[in-house]
Amino acid sequence: MSKLKVAFFDFACCEGCQLQVYNLEEEILDLLEIVEPVEWREAMSDQSDDYDVAIIEGSITRVEDEEHLKAIRKNAKTLIALGACATIGGINKIKNNFEMQDVRKYVYGKDANMPHLDTYPTKAVNEVVKTDYMVHGCPINIKEFSYIVRSLAIGKEPKIPNYPVCVECKMKENVCRFEYGEICLGPIIRAGCDAKCPSNGMWCFGCRGLVDDPNVNAAKDVMAEYGKTLDDLLGKMLLFGNKQEY
Amino acid sequence: MCKCDSEKDIYLPLPATVGKVKSMTKLESFFSCQLDSGEELGHMPGQFVEVSIPGIGEAPISVSSSPTRKGSFEMVIRNVGNVSEALHKLAAGDKLFIRGPFGTSFPVDEAMKGKDIIFVCGGIGIVPVRSAIQYVLDNRDDYGRVIILFGAKTPSDRLFIEELDKWREEKNVTFLETVDHRDESWSGPEGVITTLLPLVKIDKENTIAVACGPPIMYKFVIIVLLEAGLREDQIYLSLERRMKCGVGKCGHCQINNIYVCQDGPVFNFSDITDIKEAL
Amino acid sequence: MKIKKLDKAAFGKWVNSCIENQRVYGVQAKEDRFVFAPLVSAKDLRLDHDVTILPPKKYFLPPQETLLKFDRKEGFESVFDDEPFVLFGVHPYDMVAISQTDKLFAENHYDTHYFKRRQKATIVASDVQNASKDVFAGCMGTATVNDGFDILITKIDSYYLVDIRTKKGRALAKTIKDAEDADDMSLKLRKLVWADNTELLQKHKLHVRPEVLPRVLDRSYEHPVWEENAQRCYSCGSCNLVCPTCYCFDVRDDVEWNLQKGRRYRVWDGCLLAEFAAVAGGHNFRRNRADRYRHRYYRKGKYVPEKIGEVACVGCGRCITACTAKIANPVEVYNKLVDEGK
Numbered sequence: 001m002s003k004l005k006v007a008f009f010d011f012a013c014c015e016g017c018q019l020q021v022y023n024l025e026e027e028i029l030d031l032l033e034i035v036e037p038v039e040w041r042e043a044m045s046d047q048s049d050d051y052d053v054a055i056i057e058g059s060i061t062r063v064e065d066e067e068h069l070k071a072i073r074k075n076a077k078t079l080i081a082l083g084a085c086a087t088i089g090g091i092n093k094i095k096n097n098f099e100m101q102d103v104r105k106y107v108y109g110k111d112a113n114m115p116h117l118d119t120y121p122t123k124a125v126n127e128v129v130k131t132d133y134m135v136h137g138c139p140i141n142i143k144e145f146s147y148i149v150r151s152l153a154i155g156k157e158p159k160i161p162n163y164p165v166c167v168e169c170k171m172k173e174n175v176c177r178f179e180y181g182e183i184c185l186g187p188i189i190r191a192g193c194d195a196k197c198p199s200n201g202m203w204c205f206g207c208r209g210l211v212d213d214p215n216v217n218a219a220k221d222v223m224a225e226y227g228k229t230l231d232d233l234l235g236k237m238l239l240f241g242n243k244q245e246y
Numbered sequence: 247m248c249k250c251d252s253e254k255d256i257y258l259p260l261p262a263t264v265g266k267v268k269s270m271t272k273l274e275s276f277f278s279c280q281l282d283s284g285e286e287l288g289h290m291p292g293q294f295v296e297v298s299i300p301g302i303g304e305a306p307i308s309v310s311s312s313p314t315r316k317g318s319f320e321m322v323i324r325n326v327g328n329v330s331e332a333l334h335k336l337a338a339g340d341k342l343f344i345r346g347p348f349g350t351s352f353p354v355d356e357a358m359k360g361k362d363i364i365f366v367c368g369g370i371g372i373v374p375v376r377s378a379i380q381y382v383l384d385n386r387d388d389y390g391r392v393i394i395l396f397g398a399k400t401p402s403d404r405l406f407i408e409e410l411d412k413w414r415e416e417k418n419v420t421f422l423e424t425v426d427h428r429d430e431s432w433s434g435p436e437g438v439i440t441t442l443l444p445l446v447k448i449d450k451e452n453t454i455a456v457a458c459g460p461p462i463m464y465k466f467v468i469i470v471l472l473e474a475g476l477r478e479d480q481i482y483l484s485l486e487r488r489m490k491c492g493v494g495k496c497g498h499c500q501i502n503n504i505y506v507c508q509d510g511p512v513f514n515f516s517d518i519t520d521i522k523e524a525l
Numbered sequence: 526m527k528i529k530k531l532d533k534a535a536f537g538k539w540v541n542s543c544i545e546n547q548r549v550y551g552v553q554a555k556e557d558r559f560v561f562a563p564l565v566s567a568k569d570l571r572l573d574h575d576v577t578i579l580p581p582k583k584y585f586l587p588p589q590e591t592l593l594k595f596d597r598k599e600g601f602e603s604v605f606d607d608e609p610f611v612l613f614g615v616h617p618y619d620m621v622a623i624s625q626t627d628k629l630f631a632e633n634h635y636d637t638h639y640f641k642r643r644q645k646a647t648i649v650a651s652d653v654q655n656a657s658k659d660v661f662a663g664c665m666g667t668a669t670v671n672d673g674f675d676i677l678i679t680k681i682d683s684y685y686l687v688d689i690r691t692k693k694g695r696a697l698a699k700t701i702k703d704a705e706d707a708d709d710m711s712l713k714l715r716k717l718v719w720a721d722n723t724e725l726l727q728k729h730k731l732h733v734r735p736e737v738l739p740r741v742l743d744r745s746y747e748h749p750v751w752e753e754n755a756q757r758c759y760s761c762g763s764c765n766l767v768c769p770t771c772y773c774f775d776v777r778d779d780v781e782w783n784l785q786k787g788r789r790y791r792v793w794d795g796c797l798l799a800e801f802a803a804v805a806g807g808h809n810f811r812r813n814r815a816d817r818y819r820h821r822y823y824r825k826g827k828y829v830p831e832k833i834g835e836v837a838c839v840g841c842g843r844c845i846t847a848c849t850a851k852i853a854n855p856v857e858v859y860n861k862l863v864d865e866g867k
Contacts, residue, residue: 030782150780154597155335156302156328159777163798166761170847171588171793173578175556178849187759187849211760213799215814218757222850255603256634257592257776257789300595301780301787305805327805343600488804490776493634497773497796500820501810503828508633522746523810 004153007039007051008082009072011065012092012122013058017083017140018042024142031146034153053078053152056131059085059092060123073129078152081125082145084138084240088209089124091138093242096121133158138207138240141193161191162212165204169195177203183228183236188214206240256493259298259343264336265318270405273325274370275334278311278318281344287319290351291377292484292512296492297321297329298343305329306489306507309347310373312380322373322405348492350512352378352456352482354385357514361454362390364446366467368397368439368459372405374484374511375458379413386418390453393420393446397439397459401425401432420446439463443470450475458484464525468515478516485510485524528707529687535704536685540567542700543611550584551613552577552651564613572614572680575657576841580619580769581612582626585643586793592638593789597780601789607641611697615650617670618662618726618839622769623648624673628833629772647693650674652718656725659842661856663727665735667839669719681714728842729856732863735836738826745862746819754852755815758797764821764844764853765795770829770837773801796820822858 008018022043024031038048054076060066073079084090095103100119104112111117125131133152135145144160151158161167165186169176172195177184184203186195190211197204223233234241261282268276281287287295289309298304305327311320323330336342352358352375363382367375382389394413398404404425413421422445428436435441439459455471457464464483471481487499487506499506501523518524531539543549544564551564552574559574561581593601615623627643630636650670653660662668670677675694679686686707689698707715733741765771775794780787794801797818802811811817829837844853 027782033782034784146782147779150782150784154301154780154784155332157331162800164759164761166759166763166849167766167793167795167798170579170763170766173555173560173583175558175578176847176849179557179846187761211799213760215757215759218759218850221757225851253637254635255593255637257638258603259601261600298601300597300601300789301778301784303778304776304789324806330805341598341600486804487810488802491774493636494632495630495634495636495772495774496776496791497794498775498801500796500824500828502823503831523816 003034003036004053005038005051006035006053006055007048007072007076008037008041008043008055008057009039009068010041011056011058011069011085012061013083013085013090015042015057017057017135017137020139020142021145024146027146031149035149049075051076053080055080055082056086056125057082059089060125060128061092061119063118063120066123066128069125069128078132079125079129080133080135080148081131082135083140084136084207084209086125087134087136088240089122089127089242090207090240092122094238095119096242134160136160136190136208137193138205141196143194144192163191164211165189165191165193165195165198165208167191168193169198171195172199174198178226181226183223183226183232185236185241187222188216188219203236206237209240257345257491259296259304259345262342262344264338264340264342267337270322271403274322274405275325276320276322277333277336278320279342279344280318286313286316287344287347289313289319289347289377291354291381292351292374293347293349294374294489294492294511295321295344295346295348296489297333298345299329299332300343302332303329304345304490306348306492308374308377308484308511310376312377312384314381314384322370324370345492348489348507350510352484352512353454354378354381357482358382358454358456359388360390362393362449362452364393364395364448364453364455366395366439366443366455366457366459366471368463368467369399369403370405371458371460371463371484372396375456376406376409378456383416383419391420391449392418394422395439395442395446396421396423397426397442398423399426401429422446438466440466440470443467443474448474448476453480455481456483457481461486461525468525478519479514481515482512483515484512487511527689528712529689529698529701529704530707530711531685531687531701531704533683533685535701536687537567539687539698539701540564540570540613543613543697548608548610549613550610561612561614570613572651572678573654574614575653575655576616576660576843576846578843579767580622580841580843581615582622582769582772584610584612584646585623585626585639586772586774589790589792590638591788591790592776595778595787595789597785597787603637604788605638605641607645609645609647611647611649613649613651615648615674616653616841617650617722618660618665618667618841619769620648620650620670620673621667622839622841625770625829625833625835625837625839626772629829632833647676647697648674649676649678649697652677652679653722653726654680656728657842657846659728659845659854660726660840661729661731661842662840663723663725664729664731664856665836665838665840668723668726679715679718681711681718684711686711686715726840729845729854731856732860735838738836738859739830741859741862742823742827748862748865750858750861751819752815754858755813755818757850757852758814758818759850760797760799760814760817761849762795762798763847763849765797766793767843767847769839769841769843770825771795796824818852822855825855826859
């Protein structure tokens with residue numbers, strides 16, 4: 001069987017999700033048995049336009065990035081968004097709550113108007129081009145990434161959970177964060193992370209984005225039940241939940 | 247606790263080999279298969295099997311051939327999911343894996359014996375019913391009149407084209423066919439399948455109806471059959487659900503109190519009139 | 526073998542002797558709650574627990590369980606797990622749930638994967654010492670239990686009664702076979718514990734006998750409670766997953782990196798989850814939250830009882846605690862149907 005030619009590209013992000021791929025450690029050799037990276041800036045110096053699968057890390061924040069991404073889409077048979085910045089806009093979307101001019105000033109001070117620092121409201125990859133698969137999370141769950149790659153290699157549509165984090169959290173037998181009076185985003189956020197944060201004593205931050213049909217009305221009522229307000233909930237969603245459709 | 251010390255694994259699929267593959271429509275392909283053990287599948291018309299492609303998964307598939315036709319069994323698979331897509335890549339000689347047969351069957355040896363039979367098949371609904379049609383035709387003397395009604399969405403969605411022609415020419419069979427939407431290749435009737443029912447004479451005391459099609463078809467076909475004077479218990483139908491384990495454990499195919507993989511897929515209509523989620 | 530009476534020290538010694546010889550799981554503290562976990566010392570065993578987060582079903586039907594291994598060319602091979610183990614501290618309501626799951630996994634098609642483990646398990650049940658905040662086993666007839674277990678422990682004052690019932694139980698108890706037999710007084714006291722527990726384990730009170738539930742549900746299919754409560758349902762499946770009598774599962778395949786070998790495994794699933802009744806091609810036979818919500822209460826109160834003659838709710842109250850939206854209290858739901866029908 002011929003190997004899948006894969007190219008990694010990164011836009012606005014910390015490149016931490018690609019780093020997770022190196023964290024496969026010895027398994028990375030297994031990965032390289034079935035894929036042939038042709039472009040992977042973090043790992044190699046080659047560049048190429050000849051690939052089957054484009055893996056996009058990061059969100060789109062500039063006009064030229066948008067053009068670049070569209071060109072990648074044309075080249076790729078399959079396009080995968082890697083990590084929260086790419087799948088939901090991630091932390092980068094915090095800035096969409098403000099005027100772009102204010103954001104620029106805040107970050108760059110007197111250089112705010114330099115042309116190369118131009119920026120527009122953050123977009124997730126699928127807000128710019130058709131996205132075939134999403135590897136959610138900040139960072140990605142490397143087990144899920146591996147499963148997705150192997151599934152594609154044998155011609156199978158990988159199944160990404162469309163149920164809340166609670167499912168995996170219960171399987172881990174964690175004490176529910178709500179029992180500690182915390183607001184946890186688990187009930188409305190897509191599982192697939194093995195409930196990593198609740199399993200380590202934190203509430204769910206929502207990095208994998210909402211399930212397809214989150215019950216936002218329920219969330220409002222439930223906040224009241226716990227003596228919290230909707231603003232408390234939205235506050236928890238500021239990190240990853242900005243400007244998501246629901 | 248049950249102490250039956252069974253080593254048998256109800257989840258273990260057995261190897262089978264593809265004999266013949268034929269594309270039937272854009273979405274559907276025909277497969278004839280044989281168990282590698284050399285044994286017959288041992289099914290009755292209307293039953294289904296769980297078909298596995300290792301690594302891809304397992305899917306419930308109706309058996310489309312009659313047990314009267316020995317040597318192999320046949321399936322028609324619509325390409326709508328991971329397993330069916332992988333099946334569509336198979337060629338003669340390739341392996342697939344089978345559990346079953348599972349579920350209930352059309353009462354070809356019981357209630358249908360000696361009766362007039364009217365088969366009402368909508369689209370892919372002909373796939374499980376074909377098994378019963380073949381069974382009845384292979385034991386033709388055991389039944390009264392045989393009426394086959396078939397409706398496809400468009401002429402290019404018709405399945406078993408050659409067999410349809412054979413049934414049409416069969417002296418002992420009344421065969422009527424329609425399409426929902428006609429095109430230039432089609433000179434036959436146009437309209438939904440219920441438009442065929444008034445064209446046949448039904449001996450209401452002595453007829454068993456066997457229906458299979460999409461959920462929406464049942465609503466209308468049942469009304470028409472009841473209007474024609476059939477009682478609820480003279481109607482049999484086959485339901486589709488997510489029959490994941492096939493053995494009544496996993497819960498996915500449950501409709502109210504009924505497990506489709508155990509109590510179905512073939513139901514007597516009178517048994518499910520109170521089952522709210524059924525139709 | 527009779528009923529033995531052990532003081533605290535002798536009891537601890539016995540538990541430790543069990544741990545030395547085999548795989549033992551027992552109830553232990555996890556943060557502010559309790560869980561079944563591998564037991565390394567008798568001092569970690571918390572028979573005073575109120576309820577565990579997950580029921581002991583996780584040992585018979587693990588959250589994820591390999592059923593088969595496969596080679597994509599060669600086909601499938603069964604994988605069984607039949608290493609013996611001991612469970613310490615199973616509460617009566619959970620024991621009833623295990624016996625019920627036994628019936629359901631045996632009927633029609635015998636699930637060898639389940640029973641290989643089940644038959645190798647020695648269950649040490651334990652009468653409840655502290656009621657959890659949501660338990661209602663008292664109204665479900667499951668505050669005490671008389672069969673299914675191999676050994677039943679009842680704490681009375683400062684000693685333990687160890688009631689040994691089966692061959693597996695006798696094997697586990699062989700180091701205490703010479704211990705003092707329970708006297709009549711302790712047996713009387715044990716009866717008092719049982720009577721007390723039936724009263725105490727009723728933090729919520731069902732207004733009818735559980736046997737009546739199928740009839741109540743017969744006339745409640747269109748009741749507004751399904752829609753009302755479902756409006757607050759996250760479809761998170763927490764009620765399913767913590768339920769000792771829920772056993773639905775999904776089956777999945779995964780290949781190894783060599784793309785040839787792999788495994789087929791089952792994972793817990795729940796009828797409240799959005800895609801539970803979806804078929805290939807996308808049609809979802811239970812698309813509405815309210816339909817899924819209702820299905821759970823019908824399954825517990827009607828469908829399973831009609832099949833095996835037992836209500837599929839043992840009153841452990843875990844669903845009540847686990848539901849962040851506070852809509853999963855079966856007693857509240859059933860009482861609503863009962864009271865409005867009066």
